[in-house]
Amino acid sequence: MTSSATTRTEELPSGIASVGLGVVERQVPLDEPPPLPPNKALRLIGKSVPRQNGRAKVTGATRFTVDVNLPGMLHGRILRANLPHAEVRGIDVSSAASHPGVRAILIVAQPDDPGTPVVRYIGAPVAAVAADSVAAAEEALRLIRVDYRPLPFVVDMDKARQPTASLVFDSTSKSTGNASETPLIGGLPVNGNVRGPAIETRGDATQGFTQADVIVEAEYSTKVQTHCCMEPHAIVADWRADGLTVHMSTQFTAGIRRELAEAFNLPLSRVRIVVDGMGGGFGSKTMLGNYARLAVVLSRQVQTPVSIFLDRAEEQVDSGNRPATWQHLRVGARHDGSLTAISLQSYGTAGIAMGAGVGNVAQALYSCPNFEGAQYDVFTNGGPGCAMRGPGNTQGAFGLEQMIDELAERLAIDPLLLRDRIDPSPVRREERRLGAKRFGWHLRHAAGADFGPVKRGFGMAQSLWGANVQINAACEVRIMRDGSVEVLSSVQDIGTGISTVLAQVVAEELGLQPQDITIRIGDTDFPAGPPSHGSRTTASITPPARTAAWRVLRTLFREAALALNAAPADLIARDGHIIVRDDPSRSLSFRAAAARLRTDQISAVASRSDDYAGFRRVMGDAAVAQQDLGGVQFAKVSVDTETGIIRVDRVVAVHDCGRPMNPLQIESQIQGGVLMGLSYALFENRILDQNTGGMVNRNLEAYKFAGPRETPNIDVMILENYQGQSATDAYGIAEPANIATAPAIANAVYNAIGVRLRALPMTPAVVLAALGKVPAKRMMP
Amino acid sequence: MLISDVGPISGTRLSRRSLLRGSALATAGATIVEAASVFIGEVAEADSGPPVMGPGLVPVTLEINGVNWTLQVEPRMTLAESLRGSLGLTGTKVACNRGACSACTVWLDGIPVASCMTLAINVGARKVTTIEALASNGTLHPVQEAFIAHDAVQCGFCTPGMVMSCAALLERMADPSADDVQKAISGHLCRCGTYPHVIAATLAAAKARKA
Numbered sequence: 001m002t003s004s005a006t007t008r009t010e011e012l013p014s015g016i017a018s019v020g021l022g023v024v025e026r027q028v029p030l031d032e033p034p035p036l037p038p039n040k041a042l043r044l045i046g047k048s049v050p051r052q053n054g055r056a057k058v059t060g061a062t063r064f065t066v067d068v069n070l071p072g073m074l075h076g077r078i079l080r081a082n083l084p085h086a087e088v089r090g091i092d093v094s095s096a097a098s099h100p101g102v103r104a105i106l107i108v109a110q111p112d113d114p115g116t117p118v119v120r121y122i123g124a125p126v127a128a129v130a131a132d133s134v135a136a137a138e139e140a141l142r143l144i145r146v147d148y149r150p151l152p153f154v155v156d157m158d159k160a161r162q163p164t165a166s167l168v169f170d171s172t173s174k175s176t177g178n179a180s181e182t183p184l185i186g187g188l189p190v191n192g193n194v195r196g197p198a199i200e201t202r203g204d205a206t207q208g209f210t211q212a213d214v215i216v217e218a219e220y221s222t223k224v225q226t227h228c229c230m231e232p233h234a235i236v237a238d239w240r241a242d243g244l245t246v247h248m249s250t251q252f253t254a255g256i257r258r259e260l261a262e263a264f265n266l267p268l269s270r271v272r273i274v275v276d277g278m279g280g281g282f283g284s285k286t287m288l289g290n291y292a293r294l295a296v297v298l299s300r301q302v303q304t305p306v307s308i309f310l311d312r313a314e315e316q317v318d319s320g321n322r323p324a325t326w327q328h329l330r331v332g333a334r335h336d337g338s339l340t341a342i343s344l345q346s347y348g349t350a351g352i353a354m355g356a357g358v359g360n361v362a363q364a365l366y367s368c369p370n371f372e373g374a375q376y377d378v379f380t381n382g383g384p385g386c387a388m389r390g391p392g393n394t395q396g397a398f399g400l401e402q403m404i405d406e407l408a409e410r411l412a413i414d415p416l417l418l419r420d421r422i423d424p425s426p427v428r429r430e431e432r433r434l435g436a437k438r439f440g441w442h443l444r445h446a447a448g449a450d451f452g453p454v455k456r457g458f459g460m461a462q463s464l465w466g467a468n469v470q471i472n473a474a475c476e477v478r479i480m481r482d483g484s485v486e487v488l489s490s491v492q493d494i495g496t497g498i499s500t501v502l503a504q505v506v507a508e509e510l511g512l513q514p515q516d517i518t519i520r521i522g523d524t525d526f527p528a529g530p531p532s533h534g535s536r537t538t539a540s541i542t543p544p545a546r547t548a549a550w551r552v553l554r555t556l557f558r559e560a561a562l563a564l565n566a567a568p569a570d571l572i573a574r575d576g577h578i579i580v581r582d583d584p585s586r587s588l589s590f591r592a593a594a595a596r597l598r599t600d601q602i603s604a605v606a607s608r609s610d611d612y613a614g615f616r617r618v619m620g621d622a623a624v625a626q627q628d629l630g631g632v633q634f635a636k637v638s639v640d641t642e643t644g645i646i647r648v649d650r651v652v653a654v655h656d657c658g659r660p661m662n663p664l665q666i667e668s669q670i671q672g673g674v675l676m677g678l679s680y681a682l683f684e685n686r687i688l689d690q691n692t693g694g695m696v697n698r699n700l701e702a703y704k705f706a707g708p709r710e711t712p713n714i715d716v717m718i719l720e721n722y723q724g725q726s727a728t729d730a731y732g733i734a735e736p737a738n739i740a741t742a743p744a745i746a747n748a749v750y751n752a753i754g755v756r757l758r759a760l761p762m763t764p765a766v767v768l769a770a771l772g773k774v775p776a777k778r779m780m781p
Numbered sequence: 782m783l784i785s786d787v788g789p790i791s792g793t794r795l796s797r798r799s800l801l802r803g804s805a806l807a808t809a810g811a812t813i814v815e816a817a818s819v820f821i822g823e824v825a826e827a828d829s830g831p832p833v834m835g836p837g838l839v840p841v842t843l844e845i846n847g848v849n850w851t852l853q854v855e856p857r858m859t860l861a862e863s864l865r866g867s868l869g870l871t872g873t874k875v876a877c878n879r880g881a882c883s884a885c886t887v888w889l890d891g892i893p894v895a896s897c898m899t900l901a902i903n904v905g906a907r908k909v910t911t912i913e914a915l916a917s918n919g920t921l922h923p924v925q926e927a928f929i930a931h932d933a934v935q936c937g938f939c940t941p942g943m944v945m946s947c948a949a950l951l952e953r954m955a956d957p958s959a960d961d962v963q964k965a966i967s968g969h970l971c972r973c974g975t976y977p978h979v980i981a982a983t984l985a986a987a988k989a990r991k992a
Contacts, residue, residue, distance in 0.1 A: 230939050707970055
């Protein structure tokens with residue numbers, strides 16, 4: 001919070017619109033705009049304004065990184081390890097070097113082993129070639145001879161946990177990269193391949209369990225999910241004497257600039273990152289990545305642009321993944337449902353990377369005085385995991401939200417009613433109420449009570465995600481002398497629609513239409529914007545965008561005031577005009593006002609201030625808001641007990657994201673989150689061959705994810721949940737929409753067949769085995 | 782990451798032409814030919830076996846978006862590569878490069894095909910239509926309009942292929958059901974999850990067209 005000398009007291013809208021709105025008093029910085037009224041009083045914010053770059057996308061005009069073709073550009077390809085664990089004793093590139101079209105070759109060593117390079121997973125980079133064509137580069141890769149000394153390996157997490165397991169890292173090496181969630185913290189003990197535990201406690205769990213009338217416990221497991229971005233990871237690096245320009249498919253232009261400046265010892269001012277179209281990231285495109293480094297080194301070497309676009313197999317093995325997890329949960333409760341203790345133990349594997357935990361769902365979703373948690377990472381010879389849509393909590397919710405259902409059944413309490421008793425969030429309470437009504441929850445039957453071979457079931461589950469904010473986030477708004485307006489920030493539109501929302505915010509403030517606003521983003525030549533991960537883009541960049549628009553409008557008002565013979569403070573911007581508030585007959589068109597400017601353009605830059613009530617915590621550039629993001633989802637499934645096929649018929653998804661900025665785009669994202677969660681629940685599984693360590697399904701036909709035929713009816717409801725926290729009071733949605741889906745489906749499957757499935761994915765083989773119709777040994781590994 | 786750089790390869794560069802000369806010698810065992818003339822005629826004459834194309838560049842004439850282009854392509858080149866590389870028509874996307882995701886969908890004589898699974902030399906006389914030609918004179922196809930209105934677009938990478946399949950559906954079926962649309966796009970993968978809005982948009986486009 002800012003001191004009173006620099007703030008003023010304001011009343012901001014507060015509460016859930018469907019429940020009833022009040023106001024909350026906040027200290028607002030003097031250089032920020034007055035409170036924004038609730039959406040119903042606004043012209044553009046909160047309305048389903050069509051996507052700003054929609055036309056370019058439906059005509060194929062959007063330029064993605066894979067479409068960038070610079071003059072003289074060479075094509076890079078990466079030679080990847082074909083053994084899961086081996087010492088690289090030598091690499092012979094002589095034949096490749098003399099192959100026609102080859103312009104440069106790099107030999108890659110693993111980072112921490114300068115003496116003896118060791119590869120630790122199939123797909124690890126070994127060498128890279130830049131050539132005149134992709135074909136020439138690929139031919140050259142086939143001519144490189146690598147002398148490997150194979151080492152023992154382990155790709156199965158349970159085997160890797162054994163004391164006798166071969167070690168992924170020896171005492172002189174350490175893991176690289178990071179995956180998703182806790183235990184990411186440093187300084188944890190490493191014992192064999194097991195790192196941890198990351199311990200979290202509250203109260204006294206042992207004591208809590210003694211107070212319980214009922215104790216439920218179970219084990220849950222999830223498999224590796226790969227991101228499957230439709231646009232592969234891609235970079236075009238253009239190293240010149242005067243600086244480095246990089247076109248890259250990234251979720252964080254400003255972060256990539258920092259990483260490159262540090263890695264290549266360049267000043268930030270000499271590194272520029274550009275992204276226009278960005279074909280999906282889901283967490284896997286937030287960091288630089290080894291492929292991008294290789295492209296930059298190659299470009300530096302040959303002094304000409306070099307592109308590296310991963311192919312689909314490379315995407316599957318070396319662009320990150322959601323780690324596999326196993327968790328044991330134990331929950332104690334009194335007869336009335338109140339929780340007395342929760343204990344969580346988890347093991348997860350992000351391959352050679354860290355951070356394969358199950359998040360903070362068990363710790364934080366429900367009121368419980370006593371908690372004990374121990375989370376472990378297990379190293380295996382698999383490709384590195386990384387953040388993926390709702391990292392940690394998606395895996396965690398699959399366990400906890402089934403466990404709460406199991407508890408409800410033991411207590412003979414409706415799962416919704418139990419949650420009403422133990423969930424402290426008023427937001428989710430309202431979401432449960434609205435969702436249950438829309439869904440028809442009262443029609444739910446007892447578990448397994450349906451007749452016939454196809455059994456229907458209802459289930460629900462809840463979501464928990466932090467309301468993240470990047471405080472290192474800035475935006476510039478310019479008004480040109482001809483009345484046109486530009487918004488500039490390095491923030492990138494990864495498909496979530498932030499360019500449209502920026503146009504809405506600035507047009508609302510300036511009294512213009514969204515199409516009057518030119519959005520120029522995805523370029524570090526502009527003020528540094530936030531990353532698009534952790535559902536933080538809208539929360540981070542819309543407040544400074546509104547503030548910058550408001551400030552630059554004050555400058556325009558000074559010019560207009562002279563013409564209107566009024567005080568600048570008495571002017572407002574509305575309907576393309578600058579108007580005297582108390583005498584609307586005195587007005588000037590926005591364009592005419594701009595024409596009076598002394599310079600070709602005026603400009604204001606604003607950065608993200610703290611939330612008006614302060615943050616819960618701040619970690620460097622990132623902060624977490626006081627309130628969490630919620631979300632409740634209901635699923636209706638049909639389970640064919642003869643084929644084992646689960647069909648999701650309907651999902652009702654009720655979500656909150658502070659002030660909703662563009663309901664249609666929010667609906668799109670929620671549908672996407674639900675579909676990714678449905679896909680995770682029923683289909684997705686990276687299969688590693690236990691004998692070779694290789695990924696068997698490194699493509700898009702054997703690695704299954706949900707297509708149009710698997711799409712249920714998805715009914716989206718969005719709460720208006722005002723907090724009075726910033727100039728826009730908007731927060732994110734992408735991740736909460738994904739977290740609740742898999743457990744909601746799992747709970748519905750239980751309700752349908754009366755048998756609990758505690759492992760993902762819930763394939764037909766798993767269903768039939770659970771029903772005792774095929775022997776369990778026939779299940780997929 | 783440590784990267785030991787072996788440096789630029791100097792003195793070993795072969796021009797494309799000299800590579801082709803070498804290849805032609807190896808396969809035909811005949812005269813050195815210019816790149817552009819490595820084609821069925823010469824090769825077939827040399828050993829009187831079945832006609833052999835390539836492996837060097839061969840000329841191919843394609844009618845793309847109403848314009849005839851004569852390109853030099855290697856026989857292994859796909860239609861998608863030819864469109865994106867030789868012609869700069871990058872609206873057609875390649876995501877899996879093996880016919881699993883349909884991102885690369887274009888029309889051949891109005892029928893949606895995966896251009897990553899179609900060799901350029903196999904297109905023949907069929908007319909190629911790409912996303913760039915779906916709008917006429919700046920007027921969007923009704924499916925394109927509806928995709929914008931219904932927000933059937935998120936990251937936009939699968940969108941051109943999806944639009945081509947939905948537009949083709951409306952060309953062959955004026956009044957499709959939701960199930961028809963689902964079938965028509967069943968080969969398309971979209972990781973953002975646009976399917977519900979794609980279906981709604983296509984149904985709305987059909988309605989708008991009839992009105």
